[in-house]
Amino acid sequence: xxxxxxxxxxxxxxxxxxxxxxxxxxxxxxxxxxxxxxxxxxxxxxxxxxxxxxxxxxxxxxxxxxxxxxxxxxxxxxxxxxxxxxxxxxxxxxxxxxxxxxxxxxxxxxxxxxxxxxxxxxxx
Numbered sequence: 001x002x003x004x005x006x007x008x009x010x011x012x013x014x015x016x017x018x019x020x021x022x023x024x025x026x027x028x029x030x031x032x033x034x035x036x037x038x039x040x041x042x043x044x045x046x047x048x049x050x051x052x053x054x055x056x057x058x059x060x061x062x063x064x065x066x067x068x069x070x071x072x073x074x075x076x077x078x079x080x081x082x083x084x085x086x087x088x089x090x091x092x093x094x095x096x097x098x099x100x101x102x103x104x105x106x107x108x109x110x111x112x113x114x115x116x117x118x119x120x121x122x123x124x
Contacts, residue, residue, distance in 0.1 A: 009098070013074075023087060030086055033080060036073075040070045040071075040073040041074040058117070064109055068106045071099060078099060
């Protein structure tokens with residue numbers, strides 16, 4: 001997967017999360033979860049773009065780490081939507097699956113970048 005393809009997936013994830021948030025009930029819990037999810041789900045795309053323009057390997061790893069943390073938080077809010085029965089599980093399943101896939105992709109990228117940094121230091 002290219003950097004642009006991953007960027008597009010993160011952007012599509014943010015857009016779909018926004019549409020899902022608009023379907024949440026107008027209850028105290030629904031509003032709280034909506035606010036939290038919209039913040040966490042729209043954060044990975046710009047953080048990934050920042051990582052792609054990182055000034056150093058450490059900056060790259062840090063920005064990818066922030067991206068992963070926000071995806072993991074989004075995954076929690078999506079799971080809570082299902083657990084609290086704010087929306088039917090079937091309505092959340094696709095977005096939750098995409099979130100899990102993105103967590104795996106970004107998580108693996110963080111691990112690889114850290115391993116490459118260690119290997120580079122040992123080789124110097």
